[in-house]
Amino acid sequence: MSKDVLMRDLNPQQREAIVCTEGPLLILAGAGSGKTKVIAHKFSYLVKAKRLSPDSIFTVTFTNKASDEMKERIYSLLEKDINTSWIGTFHSQCNRILRREIKIPGYNNNFSIYDEGDQYSLVRHILKEFKIHEALYKGVATRISSLKSSLTGPEEFLSSGDGFGFDEKLAKVYVRYQDELKRSNALDFDDLIMLTVKLFEKNPRILEKYQNMFSYILVDDFQDTNYVQYCFLKLLTSAHKRICVIGDDDQSIYRFKGANVNNILSFENDFPGAKLMELEQNYRSTQSILTVSGAVISQNSERKHKKLWTDKGWGEKVYCCWFHTYEEEAKYIAKIIKELYLKGRYDYKDFAIFYRINLQSRALEDALREEGLPYRVLGNVSFYQSKEIKDVVAYLRLSLNHGDNVSLRRIINCPPRGISAATLSRIEHEAKKRSISLFDTIKATLRSDSFSSTVKDRLTEFVKLIEDFSATKYRSAAEMLKGVFEKSGYSETQDKERARNVEELISSAEGKEIKDFLDRVSLFTSMDEITGGDYISLMTLHSAKGLEFPVVFITGLEEGVLPYYKALEGKDEIAEERRLFYVGMTRAKDVLWLTGASKRRLYTKLQDQEPSRFLRDIPRNCCQWIENITDYQKIKPAPVKRKVEPKRPFALYTSGCRVKHPIWGIGVVHDCFGDGDDQKVTVNFPSIGLKRLAVKFANLEKM
DNA sequence: AAAACTCCTCTTTTT
DNA sequence: GAGGAGTTTT
Numbered sequence: 001m002s003k004d005v006l007m008r009d010l011n012p013q014q015r016e017a018i019v020c021t022e023g024p025l026l027i028l029a030g031a032g033s034g035k036t037k038v039i040a041h042k043f044s045y046l047v048k049a050k051r052l053s054p055d056s057i058f059t060v061t062f063t064n065k066a067s068d069e070m071k072e073r074i075y076s077l078l079e080k081d082i083n084t085s086w087i088g089t090f091h092s093q094c095n096r097i098l099r100r101e102i103k104i105p106g107y108n109n110n111f112s113i114y115d116e117g118d119q120y121s122l123v124r125h126i127l128k129e130f131k132i133h134e135a136l137y138k139g140v141a142t143r144i145s146s147l148k149s150s151l152t153g154p155e156e157f158l159s160s161g162d163g164f165g166f167d168e169k170l171a172k173v174y175v176r177y178q179d180e181l182k183r184s185n186a187l188d189f190d191d192l193i194m195l196t197v198k199l200f201e202k203n204p205r206i207l208e209k210y211q212n213m214f215s216y217i218l219v220d221d222f223q224d225t226n227y228v229q230y231c232f233l234k235l236l237t238s239a240h241k242r243i244c245v246i247g248d249d250d251q252s253i254y255r256f257k258g259a260n261v262n263n264i265l266s267f268e269n270d271f272p273g274a275k276l277m278e279l280e281q282n283y284r285s286t287q288s289i290l291t292v293s294g295a296v297i298s299q300n301s302e303r304k305h306k307k308l309w310t311d312k313g314w315g316e317k318v319y320c321c322w323f324h325t326y327e328e329e330a331k332y333i334a335k336i337i338k339e340l341y342l343k344g345r346y347d348y349k350d351f352a353i354f355y356r357i358n359l360q361s362r363a364l365e366d367a368l369r370e371e372g373l374p375y376r377v378l379g380n381v382s383f384y385q386s387k388e389i390k391d392v393v394a395y396l397r398l399s400l401n402h403g404d405n406v407s408l409r410r411i412i413n414c415p416p417r418g419i420s421a422a423t424l425s426r427i428e429h430e431a432k433k434r435s436i437s438l439f440d441t442i443k444a445t446l447r448s449d450s451f452s453s454t455v456k457d458r459l460t461e462f463v464k465l466i467e468d469f470s471a472t473k474y475r476s477a478a479e480m481l482k483g484v485f486e487k488s489g490y491s492e493t494q495d496k497e498r499a500r501n502v503e504e505l506i507s508s509a510e511g512k513e514i515k516d517f518l519d520r521v522s523l524f525t526s527m528d529e530i531t532g533g534d535y536i537s538l539m540t541l542h543s544a545k546g547l548e549f550p551v552v553f554i555t556g557l558e559e560g561v562l563p564y565y566k567a568l569e570g571k572d573e574i575a576e577e578r579r580l581f582y583v584g585m586t587r588a589k590d591v592l593w594l595t596g597a598s599k600r601r602l603y604t605k606l607q608d609q610e611p612s613r614f615l616r617d618i619p620r621n622c623c624q625w626i627e628n629i630t631d632y633q634k635i636k637p638a639p640v641k642r643k644v645e646p647k648r649p650f651a652l653y654t655s656g657c658r659v660k661h662p663i664w665g666i667g668v669v670h671d672c673f674g675d676g677d678d679q680k681v682t683v684n685f686p687s688i689g690l691k692r693l694a695v696k697f698a699n700l701e702k703m
Numbered sequence: 704a705a706a707a708c709t710c711c712t713c714t715t716t717t718t
Numbered sequence: 719g720a721g722g723a724g725t726t727t728t
Binding site: 046062063090091092115116135136189190193253254256257356357358359413415418419420423435464488524528540541542543564566567580602603 | 711718
């Protein structure tokens with residue numbers, strides 16, 4: 001592909017952003033302004049025009065899904081193998097570095113990665129031991145996490161404290177927590193980044209190696225980076241300063257997780273000579289949607305001023321609709337969707353319903369089901385969070401890392417093998433005394449006479465089981481999972497549903513390397529689910545980030561819901577809620593509905609709700625208030641037509657046919673939607689599982 | 704030691 | 719309004 005093709009279909013600002021490759025660059029990119037496109041094209045430009053190796057460009061995205069999409073796009077631009085390139089989330093990239101380099105006493109590169117659940121269970125364990133009210137575990141975990149994301153290790157925190165009040169207790173828990181992690185040879189999410197930064201700081205030669213390795217750094221969703229991540233970037237680029245960050249302060253919705261919008265402001269200070277560019281042309285939404293969302297977001301005081309524009313025209317007005325109850329709200333949304341669908345202009349997949357909190361999905365699901373409309377709830381309790389999956393994975397982790405105490409606690413008596421709580425607590429005590437792992441403690445006690453012979457037998461059997469898993473040379477993660485599932489006795493104890501889930505896990509691990517599989521599982525989130533198929537999408541506003549839909553409904557525009565009641569006091573909190581609302585609105589391409597209701601069941605109580613303050617910011621002339629569905633039909637008198645049979649002039653692929661992908665090899669088409677050039681397919685590749693691909697970009701080959 | 708039961712908490716967002 | 723933890727029962 002020539003340079004010209006690379007630069008075609010770009011506006012002058014986008015082109016400028018791509019060509020500017022010397023020195024630090026900050027791109028403020030409004031919603032729908034082609035952010036991802038700019039990064040993909042810039043990557044390709046660096047390779048094609050600047051002759052950089054794809055492996056020497058370090059690219060960070062916010063989610064795994066975003067990085068998969070990025071790889072896909074870049075691949076289609078470059079037509080070059082980018083399998084080994086550094087495109088991923090901060091967490092996955094730091095993991096990759098630490099797996100190679102970890103030289104911190106107490107850790108080795110077989111470390112386990114603890115997710116939020118593991119983190120919680122460890123904190124609880126410690127609180128119990130310290131006799132601190134256990135219900136505080138979430139708050140404690142959050143504090144520890146935010147300390148880590150501000151690069152404050154347990155020692156630093158201990159020495160910074162004045163020694164009074166709860167902070168002292170927190171410090172103790174923190175020290176113990178970190179100690180326990182180290183003893184388990186385990187890292188939590190925050191450690192992945194914090195320890196990489198510390199590694200770089202303590203080992204200039206390692207840092208230098210990576211500085212030399214990467215000649216350009218690209219950062220997507222820069223507004224969502226936290227302090228440690230920012231430090232990481234500063235370290236990595238301190239030598240050459242070739243870094244491009246791209247973001248939108250108006251779309252910063254993870255402040256509560258330590259994301260620091262100020263990184264955008266400090267960028268120009270920390271990277272002297274930084275250039276600032278703006279992308280202001282919106283390619284997604286109608287003028288009405290832009291005007292309304294712009295009016296709302298402009299109420300936030302601390303923001304970089306932007307003026308988004310579009311050449312798409314005004315389009316339909318934004319619809320606002322207020323209902324008596326949340327059930328009515330749900331019902332009407334279902335009706336409206338059905339009607340629009342029947343008119344034939346939209347598929348189900350063109351609709352999305354957003355809400356602030358997950359529990360709102362319920363009424364909506366009921367209503368959609370009632371109307372017989374197909375839907376899918378995104379970001380629901382992830383497959384990987386379910387008990388049976390976490391259990392089976394814990395066997396793998398423990399087998400690879402005998403120090404992994406959290407995993408051991410999880411499975412030592414699961415399935416029940418007659419090892420009592422009393423036995424376990426003696427082992428815990430002994431382990432603490434000797435300062436060794438639980439697994440090693442068990443092995444040691446087997447040589448002594450501290451337990452009765454029955455207990456000893458049971459423990460011996462457990463140790464043998466695990467050591468057997470460790471010693472066996474499995475050819476793939478699937479094989480190992482199969483072995484674990486059967487030999488551990490876990491398969492017999494599970495009901496059908498759970499067993500089926502494990503089967504699914506096993507098939508998804510087919511042909512994968514065990515360590516890679518574990519990493520992927522640990523860093524996987526509910527946002528990385530396979531999408532596709534003709535479904536209405538239901539999701540939280542947070543999950544909506546980075547997506548777009550022709551028709552969007554934002555529900556629950558009520559005080560206490562959006563903005564959420566916990567955010568009502570603080571000005572900053574309200575500003576964040578407003579940004580959340582803004583992100584939701586700017587996902588819409590053609591039609592935007594804003595709804596709310598006077599009565600809503602939030603947990604047990606049926607509550608009276610007031611309209612959201614955000615509704616007051618909406619200019620009247622851009623929106624259309626709908627009192628009820630008949631009004632809506634009066635405005636849009638278009639007769640209800642039967643849906644035109646979609647013509648499929650050249651459906652390139654059909655489900656079941658075999659295809660070859662340049663990166664992932666041969667796979668089987670699972671599902672198809674759309675036709676011709678616009679066709680999207682999901683393909684099951686043995687190497688990585690189900691992938692959704694756009695035929696236009698994917699360079700598939702029919703077999 | 705395992706199953707059954709009750710009580711209780713937590714109900715925002717994610718790598 | 720559910721799932722988990724802890725307690726009691728078998």
